[in-house]
Amino acid sequence: MLTECLGIPHISTGDMLRERIRQGAELAERMAAVMHSGALVRDEVVNKLVEERLSHPDAADGFVLDGYPRTLAQAQHLDQWLESRGVREVVIHLAVDYNVIIARLTGRRQCPRCGTLYNMASQPPSEDNLCDKDGVPLVIREDDSEPVIRERLDAYERQTRPVLEYYATARRRVVKVDGSNDPPEAVFRKICRALDKDDC
Numbered sequence: 001m002l003t004e005c006l007g008i009p010h011i012s013t014g015d016m017l018r019e020r021i022r023q024g025a026e027l028a029e030r031m032a033a034v035m036h037s038g039a040l041v042r043d044e045v046v047n048k049l050v051e052e053r054l055s056h057p058d059a060a061d062g063f064v065l066d067g068y069p070r071t072l073a074q075a076q077h078l079d080q081w082l083e084s085r086g087v088r089e090v091v092i093h094l095a096v097d098y099n100v101i102i103a104r105l106t107g108r109r110q111c112p113r114c115g116t117l118y119n120m121a122s123q124p125p126s127e128d129n130l131c132d133k134d135g136v137p138l139v140i141r142e143d144d145s146e147p148v149i150r151e152r153l154d155a156y157e158r159q160t161r162p163v164l165e166y167y168a169t170a171r172r173r174v175v176k177v178d179g180s181n182d183p184p185e186a187v188f189r190k191i192c193r194a195l196d197k198d199d200c
């Protein structure tokens with residue numbers, strides 16, 4: 001919704017890493033092992049991947065980064081990149097209660113063909129466990145199983161919480177949006193209001 005409104009690309013490091021893994025390169029195999037264990041992929045690997053993606057022409061007028069920066073080292077790397085190009089950033093902090101996160105992620109299903117995400121609780125497919133778009137049976141992503149989710153939340157506390165503190169200390173623009181209970185449209189409206197984008 002945000003990228004449509006702003007007319008800029010959505011750059012998700014999770015999608016990029018999964019795409020590489022699907023392509024099956026040797027590096028990707030190592031990353032797959034790390035991702036499936038819930039630990040965070042090494043900074044240099046992700047930094048390279050993002051930098052390469054940001055150099056594509058469609059990102060010249062801006063971009064929405066999703067899942068990045070996730071560590072302090074990544075945030076500092078991104079800062080240098082943005083500063084050297086005179087790009088200003090807004091950090092959107094989607095705050096969600098842990099129990100809500102676990103309930104959401106364990107209900108998440110994905111179409112292995114087209115990548116569409118569903119949620120068995122809040123956004124189920126119209127036919128039992130089949131993708132609405134192509135009828136392919138949905139799967140639970142390996143990184144959405146409950147033990148892996150717990151590990152992801154631990155990794156978040158250890159590595160990503162300091163990123164928020166970093167932006168706060170550096171007096172960057174951080175917009176905190178409560179995403180615990182509202183449907184996606186309402187969360188989107190809150191973000192737009194915070195960005196002074198009322199015309200989306």
Ligand SMILES: [Zn+2]
Nearest residue numbers: 111114131134
């Ligand atoms: Zn599909």
